[in-house]
Amino acid sequence: MKNLLSVLKISVPDKIFLKDPETSVLGKKIIEHSIFLIDEIGFENFTFKKLGSKIGSNESSLYRYFESKHKLLLYLSSWYWAWLEYQLVIETYSIANAKDKLEKAIHIVTRNVELDSNFSHINESVLYKIIVNESSKSFLTKKVDKENKAGYFEVYKRIIVRLEQMILEIKPDYKYALSLASTILEGGLRQHFLTEHFPSITNYNKNNTPTHFFTQLVKNTIQ
Amino acid sequence: MKNLLSVLKISVPDKIFLKDPETSVLGKKIIEHSIFLIDEIGFENFTFKKLGSKIGSNESSLYRYFESKHKLLLYLSSWYWAWLEYQLVIETYSIANAKDKLEKAIHIVTRNVELDSNFSHINESVLYKIIVNESSKSFLTKKVDKENKAGYFEVYKRIIVRLEQMILEIKPDYKYALSLASTILEGGLRQHFLTEHFPSITNYNKNNTPTHFFTQLVKNTIQ
DNA sequence: TTTTTATGAAAGCAATACTATTATATTTGT
DNA sequence: ACAAATATAATAGTATTGCTTTCATAAAAA
Structure with a gap:
């Protein structure tokens, strides 16, 4: 998997950015450090000025890549979904039995991403935290229908x-x-959020995870 | 129900506001029109200045009720949950059979709120739209743990x-x-959002609603 | 009728979310 | 190697946001 991803490129709808951040050193630094900074201070408090000073770049340079921080969030979300789709396809491809395949798929999309695969400048486990905490803000806006038409949510x-x-x-x-x-x-993400911030309304522990919960739920429903 | 609610008062954790909006004409106008304005322009574009000019009041007066627009959103969310809890209790109270009771409860929490009961200055069906589109922003913040401790999410x-x-x-x-x-x-709210903005990834129509979906899901899981 | 309380008007302020202009590197093509 | 194109940086500017402060006035309560 690691090997394959070093050859393949995660592909994000190209209308999201002004200039592809994958094509330059600065672009990659923007992506890499925006993930850490958003995780650290939250999307509301995140600004291009703060990111610029973290990476020793001028605010105006960042605006050459993304026209707004909202577009950057869309980019990070799309990147994550593309990465997840990749895992999903690779890890279920060779499973012939339909039930096993679905069970594996549920496992992949509801598990906590705790490790960084280290194949690129993107730390997936920190990105996962952003997906849990911030990604829904990328579509909970008044622009959602326009952006949906523009293909931003295809992945x-x-x-x-x-x-x-x-x-x-x-x-x-x-x-x-x-x-x-x-x-x-979506439920998988939300359950992970609740585990961290509202543990009193979850049933999870080491042995009972969101993955178990959803696996059981689906089994009972379609079998 | 209408009669009861005209006697009862929906109770919101009192640390959310500086001054209880229920205690004055201006306070009620703030709540009433904030719901319409947030629905119209979205929470990100909503400001106290804009609301003030809509209701002919000064920005600084609004800050005497809520210390920030975030607190106002918390108030609206809490109000909605309290209102929903009320429906839940009243409408299931007299049902003896446990299965019927749960089925009714699922119906209550997953149904689309389309009518305004007209018992107060609050339009519940517009508020419901805000809950679907904006309410998760009230806890998807870096302040969530502190605010949870303060009891803002009790209802x-x-x-x-x-x-x-x-x-x-x-x-x-x-x-x-x-x-x-x-x-x-949460799933009920999200499914209603998807129906409106991403219909291509839902299965809903007149006869197949989120309520049916969740009712079936729960039946298969616990029976 | 005083005094407390609520609201309004105006000004101020630091930060946000950008845009525009100009200068300086860096890369690329010939 | 050199000109041209492109990328980045520095600086400044702008309207708006998200408030806070101060002072004046109006309405309600003691």
């Missing part, structure tokens, strides 16, 4: 459709395959 | 616990009653 929607297909493979007449798919994906 | 958590109790009534040994409860509540 995300593709993952949902992949999960849907795996569900329909097992139960072709299930009416809510898409709804279930999005509930697993 | 929300109480609803989850009420749902948990209903689930455990049916299946006392179920390990994920709280997880399931929060998945229903």
Whole structure:
């Protein structure tokens, strides 16, 4: 996996950026350190000026890559979904049995990303924390319909459709395959958030994880 | 229900406001019109200055009620959860059968709030739209742990616990009653959001609603 | 009728979220 | 090696945000 990703490039819809951050040293530094800074101070308090001073660059240079911090968040989200889609495809590709395949898929999309694969300048486990805490802000805006039309959420929607297909493979007449798919994906993130900030309304511990919960839920529903 | 609510007062944790908006004409106008304005322009674009000019009041007067727009959002969210809890209690109180009770509860928390009960200055159906689109921003912040300790999310958590109790009534040994409860509540909101903005990844129409989806899901899981 | 309380008007302030201009590196093509 | 193109930096500027402060006035309560 590590090897493959060093050859492949994670591909983000290109209307999100003004200049592809993957094509320069400064661009990569922007991505790398924006992840750390957003994680540290939160998206609301994050500014291009602060990021610029962290990486020794001028604010105006950052605006050449992204027209706003909102677009940067869209970029980070898309990158994460593309990375997750990659894991999903690679790790389930060779599984023939439909039930095993779906179980594996649920595991992949609901697990806590705790390790950085170190294949690039992007730290996936810190990015995962941003996805849990901030990513929904990328679509909870008044611009969502316009941006959806512009294709900014394609990768995300593709993952949902992949999960849907795996569900329909097992139960072709299930009416809510898409709804279930999005509930697993978004619900997984939310359950991890609750575990960290509202533990009194979760049931998780070492042996009982969101992955178990969703696996059981899906099994009972479509089998 | 309408009658009862005209006697009862929806109670919001009192540390959220500086001065209780229910105690004055201006206070009520702030709540009433903030709901319309946030719905119209979105929480990010909403300012006390804009609200002030809508209601013919000075910005500085609004700050006497809420120390920030974030606190106002917390207030609106808490108000909504308190209102929902009220519906939940009233509408399920007299149901003896545990399964019927839970089914009714799922219906209440996942249904689209389309009508304004007109018992007060608060338009519940517009407030519901704010809950769907903006409420998660009230806890997706760096202040969440401090605010949780201060009790700002008590009403929300109480609803989850009420749902948990209903689930455990049916299946006392179920390990994920709280997880399931929060998945229903939050998932319901998210599914309504998707229906409006990402319809291509939902399965809903007139006959297939989020309520049906979650009802089926829960039935299969705990029965 | 005093005095307390609520609201309004105006000004001020540091920070945000950018844009624009000009200068200086750095890279690239010939 | 040199000119041209491109990328980055430095500086300044702007409207708006998210408040706070001060002082004046109006309304309500003691």
